[in-house]
Amino acid sequence: MAPARDRRTGFSRRRQYGVFMGYVLAIAGAVVGAVLLVVSTFNPPAFSALRVTVAGMTTPVSSGLAWVGSGVAAVPRAIGTYFFVRQENVALHAEVDRTRALLMRARTIAYDNRRLRTLLAVRDRSVDPIVTARLVSSTASSGRRYALLNAGRWSGVRPGMPVRGPDGLVGRIVETGPNAARVLLLTDGDSIVPVRRTRDGLPAIVAGRGDGMVDVRSVNATNVKFAAGDLFVSSGIGGIYAPGVPVARVLKAGQDSVEARTFADPDTLDFALVEGAFMPMPPRGPIPAGPPPAP
Known part of the structure; x- marks a missing residue:
């Protein structure tokens, strides 16, 4: 059945009440407004x-x-x-x-x-500086410890010259080329440096271990005690390294032979100084003639 189309309010009591209340509120609002207007005026x-x-x-x-x-x-x-x-x-x-x-x-x-x-x-x-050059590489993980210097014979670098950095001794030149040189580091197994202890002048040698560390060994004495933190500098014996260059620091206390760490770390060096040998070998002179033959 289709819904009715008549939308008159009489069909819904709720709508009738709504319309009625709307009228009441409108009339009440108008009355209140009129009263307020009169009161505000008079x-x-x-x-x-x-x-x-x-x-x-x-x-x-x-x-x-x-x-x-x-x-x-x-x-x-x-x-x-x-x-x-x-x-x-x-x-x-x-x-x-x-x-x-x-x-x-x-x-x-x-x-x-x-x-x-x-x-x-x-x-x-430095008494006899030769050249300041860059250390371009080092064999830090090899059994042999070498570094490559970007200066050679053209700069006056010769085998046997010591190499040092800002912190201490690095090693010595073992091979040279026109513009490059090979440096034997202190930590190499073939490196031996005569040293002395700074606090009492005790003579010793620093020998490379081949593993990045060095050994400090006593010389011509037994039962020599080393303390942790002992400092050793080059002694000048041997004529290669000038005396007083920092070399190594002892890590742990021991006797006769202890482990130490070098002051100069080639892995962190950018530049190094090549010096002349402390006591270079004298030049070869003419061979003296033999005694005159007997008449």
Whole structure:
């Protein structure tokens, strides 16, 4: 059965009551408005008191509505602030990363500058400096410990010359080419350096172990005690290394032979100084003629 097309209010009591209440509220609003208009015109003080009273009664409702409105308005603002803060946080993190990279580079440059200044000071104090050159490589993981120097015979480098860095002795030249030289490091098994202990002048030798460390061994004495932290410098015996160059520091206390670490680490060196031998071999002179034959 099709629904009735008649939409008159008489078919629904609820709609009748709704329409009636609408009329009543409209008439009541008009009457209240007229009364308020008359009161405001003929008795302003009474209208002001009435207005204040109504304002006081509606203030809690207005405050609640204002709080709800501000809360609703704060939602998009909070969302926008979150995304803005997130973007700003990402930008700040990127800036921190860039600053950290610059700081590390500046620290590296400052470290290199300190090492170069120290090496220049060593060169100024050196009696017979030959050349300052770069250590381009070293055999840190091999059983033989060598380093390659980018200076050779063209720069005056010869076999037997000592090589030192800002921190101490590195080794000596064993092979030379026109523009490169091979350095035998202190840690090589064939390296032996005469040394003395700084606190009492005890003579000893520093011998390479081939594993990145050296042994400090007593000379012509037994039951010699070594303490951790003992410092040894070159003694000048042998004529190759000048006296007083830092060589090694003892790691653990022991007797007669102890393990030590060299002051100069070739793996961290950029530049090294080649010096002339402390007591170079005298040049070969002419062979003297034999005694004259007997008449």
